[in-house]
């Protein structure tokens with residue numbers, strides 16, 4: 001999906017784990033479809049790009065709204081670029097030969113530094129609306145499919161480390177808080 005002018009936005013600071021309750025609760029449905037919404041989506045693309053991420057949910061820049069952006073390669077290496085407002089997640093029928101699930105490394109801009117293996121559906125789909133309220137769909141496989149599921153979790157207040165055993169979560173959060181650390185995907 002092409003998003004004209006997506007680099008016109010202004011990057012905003014990323015909220016890290018435990019820093020702001022907005023990251024840890026379900027985000028609100030978007031009900032106002034005006035200029036501010038367009039600006040927010042542009043700023044989300046800019047924030048994702050500035051942070052070297054492959055996806056970003058609105059609450060990761062402190063905004064309580066059910067929106068995410070994605071710019072991430074799928075299982076074929078094709079970039080999946082787009083955004084969805086008020087998305088719902090579904091797991092569509094697999095194509096021949098595709099695995100139902102895949103375990104792969106996952107990281108998060110809100111837990112900067114570490115990565116951990118997470119099991120996710122291989123193919124995922126989100127349905128929602130664009131900035132004019134018109135229906136849009138993104139369906140993706142591999143890392144992009146994983147990203148759709150990761151961002152949907154964010155909008156429900158779940159960071160990927162919340163899916164892991166407590167001991168592992170605490171270790172990852174300690175690593176994220178430590179000095180240095182590369183930028184995550």
Ligand SMILES: [Zn+2]
Nearest residue numbers: 107108109110
């Ligand atoms: Zn994340």
